[in-house]
């Protein structure tokens with residue numbers, strides 16, 4: 300089955316790998332990329348999306364979006380993880396292409412309305428662009444084919460706070476709107492992305508298979524790998540954002556559960572995703588009043604990283 304997608308992203312080392320998959324996979328029609336601040340500032344995110352598309356010799360619309368969170372102040376970009384340029388501080392060529400004149404939210408609304416029922420939104424950064432698109436066109440919920448979000452955590456705990464995953468923490472107010480909208484949503488969170496570790500051997504295959512794009516992916520991976528080794532004691536990297544596409548293309552590798560999501564927007568637990576399984580009673584029903592969505596709980600991590608290396612190798 301093929302998928303026509305808009306890829307919403309803050310590239311970012313793991314975003315870059317996922318973009319490469321979106322550009323290369325024969326069953327993905329990449330309709331456009333929309334950019335957000337997050338791993339980098341918004342101008343850098345847009346630059347990197349245009350650059351990666353050019354390195355793959357593709358001409359994909361790139362529409363620029365959120366420069367910061369909806370409500371809270373923006374946290375500094377994590378340059379120690381992704382590099383100040385988002386791609387591991389390697390030297391990068393300039394870009395020739397220009398961004399789409401529309402905002403990311405407008406691009407999403409226009410594209411979905413041109414092809415109602417056909418477009419899947421895959422978001423792998425803070426989700427302000429999806430929240431803004433819902434604000435522009437509340438009926439979008441009934442017109443998308445699917446929404447896949449890399450973010451959150453059900454049982455795994457957080458990565459930037461004890462309870463919050465980075466994309467949810469960076470804009471919890473947007474996340475609350477997007478994760479509680481009545482659309483067919485799947486959350487691909489740390490419960491599964493932490494089970495996937497992409498090794499240097501996988502990356503060598505990707506570098507060999509991707510020409511100029513492969514050089515950038517491998518160079519940026521080396522920087523990201525140093526972070527994983529130093530801070531987490533892992534030899535390899537979690538390809539968080541590629542897991543969203545792995546879920547879309549290879550759902551057979553994942554175990555999911557239906558239920559209701561809420562995002563904590565204030566206080567010590569801001570950015571935490573709370574999951575109430577379908578049908579489970581609690582002391583009051585406040586956690587079970589949002590629309591039913593699907594969350595990923597388990598994965599065959601080895602098979603996912605093989606799939607990534609096969610796709611790009």
Ligand code: BDR
Nearest residue numbers: 311313314423465466539
């Ligand atoms: C998410 O945060 C970002 O740093 C990554 O690109 C990924 O989208 C993982 O928590």
Ligand code: CA
Nearest residue numbers: 311314423424
């Ligand atoms: Ca990302």
